[in-house]
Amino acid sequence: MSVVGEIRPSQLMFTFGVGATLDLPEFSALVMGLDYWNRDLCRPIVENRLLAAVQRIVGPQLRELRLPPVQEEENDSRGVPVVPFPRWMRCSVCGALAPLDDDLFEKRESPYQSARFVHAHCDRMTNPRNPPRAIPVRFLLACPDGHLSDVPWNDFIHDGAPCARPDLHMNEFGITGDISDIMVSCACGKRKPLSALAARLRAGEPPYVCSGLHPHLRQRAATPCEARPQLITLGASNLWFPQTTSVLSIPDEESSLRKLIRDHWAALLDVTDESTVSYLARPGRIDALADFSPADVLRAIEEERASQGQTTQQTPDDIKLPEWEIFSGQRQISPSRKLETAPLAAPSGFEDSFGPGMQIPRLSEVRAMYGFTRISTQQELDLGIISEQRVAPLTRDAPTWLPAHESYGEGIFLRLREDRLQAWEQLPAVQEHNREFLLAHKAWRASRRFQDTDGGYPGLRFVLIHSLAHALMQQITLDCGYTAASVRERLYCRTPDMPGGPMAGILLYTAGTDSEGTLGGLVSLGNRDTLGRYLTQALENMRLCTSDPLCAERLPEADGRVIQGAACHACLFAPETSCECGNRYLDRNVLVETFARRSSGLAFWK
Secondary structure, eight states, X not given: OOOOOOOOTTHHHHTSOTTOEEEOSSSEEEEOOGXXXXXXXXXEEOOHHHHHHHHHHHOTTOOEEEOOOOOOSTTOOOOOOEEXXXXXXXXXXXXXXXXXXXXXXXXXXXXTEEEEEXXXXXXXXXXXXXXXXEEEOSEEEEOTTSXXXXXXHHHHHTTTOOOSSOOEEEEEOSSSOOGGGXXXXXXXXXXXXXXXXXXXHHHTOTTXXXXXXXXXXXXXXXXXXXXXXXXXXXXXXXXXXXXXXXXEOOOOSSOHHHHHHHHTHHHHTTOOSHHHHHHHTSTTSOGGGGGSOHXXXXXXXXXXXXHHHHHTTOOOSOSSHHHHHXXXXXXXXXXXXXXXXXXXXXXXXXXXXXXXXXXXEEEEEEEEEEEEESSSOOOOOOSSOOOOOOOBOSSSSOOSEEEEEEEEEEXXXXXXXXXXXXXXXXXXXXXXXXXXXXXXXXXXXXXXXXXXXXXXOOOHHHHHHXXXXXXXXXXXXXXSSSOGGGEEEEEEEEOTTSTTOOEXXXXXXXXXXXXXXXXXXXXXXXXHHHHHHHHHHHHHHTTOOTTTTTTTTOXXXXXXXXXXXXXXXXXXXXXXXXXXSTTOSBOGGGTSOOXXXXXXXXXXXX
8 A cells, every 4th residue: 555645643543533534635535444454553552441441432342452553664654544535526627526436537646746636638638748636525425423425416416317427517606615606517407506405405305315324434324324414514623523531540559560561561562481571671672671580570471461351341430530539639659650749739819719739740641532423522521430422433343442642741730629619509699500501401412312411411510610720721821831722621520429529620731742741831830829820810811701791691501502601712712622521511600700790699709
């Protein structure tokens, strides 16, 4: 197979993963499912807590997590398979429209130029040595259940009775790019604007029903899809949403040798003799192995190998409780390459609201992808208890391995006082506002066909913690040296009646694929006076938004569109890479008194 482009391994998880389309230098391609990947090129990664958590979603047959393949040399051809998609293309000069299977467009490759498709017989060609390029049609059909297909252009033009030998063209008139200015025609005389197709899709007229096609698996759904397809533009931001879950690596409370084995498990996985251990203990490889005898190392490897099968069968109740126990001071750990913590006093001036926190000079996050959605993300809030979700699969059958990504960073952990929170939650204004959010939550889930519309509601405590995290993120990114998209939130929120509760904490952290995630700029802000100043400025900025009065007066609406109150892009919204739950459950009225809710008793800080 030829190399047609390059992307970073992290992009295979968060931007151009399985089932996503990506723009290559000369055409558009679709990343194929894991059935078509070379598993041997993907290095395994050991994170048993994450593996057990993902097993609850995809099934107990899942055995391991693996990193995406990495090109180790300049001419290395290892990578992931892709196929041209959309399959329909059009000539950039004459507008001829045809699928690649019709052989109207030719594929050309050379050592000096990327693979491309050309219209070699274009009647408007000016230079036969340089035929016009064929470009992908920029319109597709997608449905909320993850199906994707080309538009049936021949059926559309001929109202379900296509020509036996169609000669289709797509031409655009005007400069607006509106679909009413795009005309699709056939040599037989039939022609229609693209706006007619959009109208038929909205009306649900046949044959414009969902095809049930998963092109990344080359497979159709076993049963007809009842979802209504939508006309979507190639490259649209809502064409692909990865469904992932993550954990922060926690050092094992075992001997130093077992820790060393686990840290280098990917390299030691297949070791079965002492001579190999001696080879790996040489300088420049795994130097720390030289501190132990080869026999002890081999015995520890065998014990770790035996424990892998036992550990992967565990299904912990949640993935955030062990992290909360460490950050809240309930559990002590030794500093390691994976996680290092230091105590942090309550922010100055906010001792009545915050308890002791943590500085985290070093942390490691491992994230696994188990599916994707289209049109809208259906990922529920990751409150530490993972529930099954309806997502498009990455494999034809139940997966035995899934892609994962490991990144390193630093962070600051803040903890709200539980007595202050519980007193606030009992206020009448807070309880009434909680009912408004609950109605919006139920309507949102109903509009997305969740069977249990009441499930997954986090409560107004979460709205408070989430809004505070966004307000503080915006403030500290001005000085910490990281961009707004590089700082993330990890929320720990549970009421006393929930398993593992109560929790009320915020972890603001960075996570990068290299040393840029651990430059120290975020941890350097972790002292009580600096944090007190930032909290004061963040809350003051929340009193007024440039979109007021519209923003401040917005209430959680039961129309199924959003789950938010007074929040918008000018005040509380954060980049997708930063927010844990898609900019939902936000309201600055619960933080401070805005002019719309003055003296209402709702604000946590008066």
